[in-house]
Amino acid sequence: MTDTTPTPPTTPSLPTVPPPDVIRCAYAELIVTDLAAARAFYVDVLGLVVTHEDDHALYLRAFEEYLHHSLIVRVGAVPALSVLAYRVRSEAELDVAEAYYRQLGVRVERRPAGATRGIGAAVRVEDPLGFPIEFFYTAEHTERFTQRYDMHPAGALARLDHFNVNTPDVPAARRYYEGLGFRVSEDIVDGDGTVYAAWLFRKPTVHDIALTGGDGPRLHHIAFAAQERHQILHVCDHLGALRQSDVIERGPGRHGVSNAFYLYLRDPDGHRIEIYTHDYYTGDPDNPVIHWDVHDNQRRDWWGNPVVPSWYTEASDVLDLDGRVQKVVPRTDSNEMDVTVGADGFSYAREGDTSTGFKLGTQI
Ligand code: 4SX
Ligand code: FE2
Numbered sequence: 001m002t003d004t005t006p007t008p009p010t011t012p013s014l015p016t017v018p019p020p021d022v023i024r025c026a027y028a029e030l031i032v033t034d035l036a037a038a039r040a041f042y043v044d045v046l047g048l049v050v051t052h053e054d055d056h057a058l059y060l061r062a063f064e065e066y067l068h069h070s071l072i073v074r075v076g077a078v079p080a081l082s083v084l085a086y087r088v089r090s091e092a093e094l095d096v097a098e099a100y101y102r103q104l105g106v107r108v109e110r111r112p113a114g115a116t117r118g119i120g121a122a123v124r125v126e127d128p129l130g131f132p133i134e135f136f137y138t139a140e141h142t143e144r145f146t147q148r149y150d151m152h153p154a155g156a157l158a159r160l161d162h163f164n165v166n167t168p169d170v171p172a173a174r175r176y177y178e179g180l181g182f183r184v185s186e187d188i189v190d191g192d193g194t195v196y197a198a199w200l201f202r203k204p205t206v207h208d209i210a211l212t213g214g215d216g217p218r219l220h221h222i223a224f225a226a227q228e229r230h231q232i233l234h235v236c237d238h239l240g241a242l243r244q245s246d247v248i249e250r251g252p253g254r255h256g257v258s259n260a261f262y263l264y265l266r267d268p269d270g271h272r273i274e275i276y277t278h279d280y281y282t283g284d285p286d287n288p289v290i291h292w293d294v295h296d297n298q299r300r301d302w303w304g305n306p307v308v309p310s311w312y313t314e315a316s317d318v319l320d321l322d323g324r325v326q327k328v329v330p331r332t333d334s335n336e337m338d339v340t341v342g343a344d345g346f347s348y349a350r351e352g353d354t355s356t357g358f359k360l361g362t363q364i
Pocket of ligand 1: 164210223255256257258260274276299300301
């Protein structure tokens, strides 16, 4: 008998070989169209330390960082993300990464030491979500300026904290990242099972990567941690004094998710940068996952301030490994902005106001 039953579509299975041991998010490279304008923002306003600069690029780090850079800003034809890099535990993990992604069936490239200034041998992939991702261990060390208070500006940034990306299918992206050894700290869901966003970590903080439901692959933002809330407030004052308050997109405020104090800025090319401080430790194996109802009006801003529409809709294009802009796939699940903002959306602050019976800030 001939079996005519069609094979149901399956999500690609995870590799049988182990994933590379990722330590943390380590650096990003952004393409900008005007390097002088980018320098005025990243160096003169944000106060990042210049490790190296030439006519094509700035290699920047924050005050606690001793690796060569945590951000490269490179001039190019169109504003885009060109790579998100994770640091792995040793050089041997590069072979592990290569084998893992070869089994996943995505594009994989080995890069010799020095292909990126300051970075040793590396593996670059186009991940299943469509992002250009690098894994490296070896990197050039520079002086760590933790106690060079004579050099710290009033808004000194301490270190890179996380990446946040738009991806259409958050549950699928979460499965992929969990396969890579990341753990979820928090998510935003609704009573019908739609997942709007998820936060995952390797280092023991709330996240190294946030997955935000939306048309993707696109970069939503990269975030730097400051030590203190007043440093974030100073950046706002600094921008006001420069008559550049329009660079401030959202905040300052206190996030619900993560509990961090935050500010979102837009660089001259529209790339979104977050400054972030005071999230919490997540390193124990039984760290509780916090689920937020999408209708909880304090989930994204603990004080209930509205999220501006641009924060939901705008994001940076990403490049493939050949430097071409990746095609964006639309999200088909409902969008958070549509269910929470404006005439059709609803949200609440008090527990009794929820129509879903959702328990606020449920922990499992
Ligand atoms: O807006 S959220 O409170 O959900 C949020 C956004 C929490 C932490 C983040 O880093 C972020 O970008
Ligand atoms: Fe963030």
